[in-house]
C-alpha cells in the first residue's frame with residue numbers, strides 16, 4: 001500500500017509523475033532506450049533541459065525580466081559556496097534563521113566577511129526576526145525563505161537596495177510572492193521539485209560578472225549560462241523528473257493554484273495542533289511554514305501510543321529533526337489534502353485513546 005509520505009526530503013512526488021518517470025526508465029519517448037542510458041547531448045534530452053529551464057522561469061513569473069535558470073549538481077550546499085564565489089567581493093550580510101542559513105554563512109566565510117544582521121538562534125530558531133534592516137554597503141543579502149527543520153517561513157521578502165539571494169529549497173513553487181524582488185534563487189530539487197541530484201538556480205544575469213576573483217568554471221554561473229546548463233553532464237534523470245513535476249504544477253494552475261491548496265492543508269493541520277490539548281506547536285504562530293509543520297506532544301510519555309497510531313494509518317516520515325525533536329509533517333506541493341486529513345484523524349483518535 002502506498003504510504004502517506006510526510007518526509008522532509010527527499011520527499012513526496014506527484015503520483016502521476018512517478019508513473020511517467022517509471023515509464024521513461026523503461027523506454028524514453030519510444031527511443032528503445034531508458035532515460036538513464038541516453039546521452040545528455042541527445043536532442044530529446046536537450047529539449048528536456050530547455051523546457052525545464054523555461055518552465056521554471058515561467059512558473060515564477062520571471063519571463064522577460066533578465067533571469068536565467070540553471071539545473072546544477074552539488075545540492076543547495078554547493079550553492080552556499082557558489083553564491084559567495086560569484087557575488088562576494090568583500091562583505092555580505094545574512095539572516096540566520098536556522099541550520100541551513102548557518103551552513104550558508106559558514107561556507108561563504110571561506111571567501112570574505114559575512115555579517116549576520118538578524119538571527120533567531122536565541123530561541124532555537126522558532127521564529128522569523130521582524131526587524132531586518134539590510135545595509136546598502138554590502139555586496140548582497142542572503143536569507144532562507146523556509147526553514148525546513150524548524151518549520152518557520154518568511155511571509156515577505158525583506159526590502160533591500162542590494163542584490164537579494166534566497167535559499168528556497170523547501171518552498172520553491174509553493175506560493176505567490178514577487179519573485180523579481182529576489183536576484184538569485186536556489187533550490188535543491190529533492191524537497192518540492194523532484195528527486196535528489198539537481199539544484200535549480202534562477203539568477204538575474206545583470207548581477208553577475210562584478211567580482212574581481214577568478215571563479216572556477218564549475219562554480220561560475222556565467223560559464224553554466226553560456227553552455228545552457230550543459231557545461232558538464234547534468235543529472236539527466238533528476239532534471240527530467242523535475243520537468244514532469246513542473247508540468248504537473250502548470251496543469252494544476254501554477255503557483256497561484258497550489259498556494260490555495262497548500263494554505264488549505266496547512267490550516268487544517270495547524271488548526272488541529274492548536275485545538276488538540278495533546279499537541280503543541282513548535283514555531284511561533286505568525287511565522288508558521290506552509291510546508292513543514294513542527295509540533296510536539298504535551299506529554300512525551302504518550303509517544304508510543306501516538307507513534308503506533310500514525311504508523312498503523314500508513315503514515316511515514318513524521319519524526320522531527322534531531323535538533324527540534326517531536327514531529328514534523330512536511331506537506332509539500334505533491335502532498336494531497338486527503339493525506340493531511342488522515343493525519344488529522346489520527347491526532348483526533350490519539351486524543352480519544354491516550
Ligand SMILES: *Cc1c(COP(=O)(O)O)cnc(C)c1O
Nearest residue numbers: 075076077100148167169170188
Ligand atoms: C535540504 C536543504 C538544504 C540542503 O540541501 P542539499 O541539496 O542536501 O545540499 C539547504 N537548504 C534548505 C533550506 C534545505 O531544506
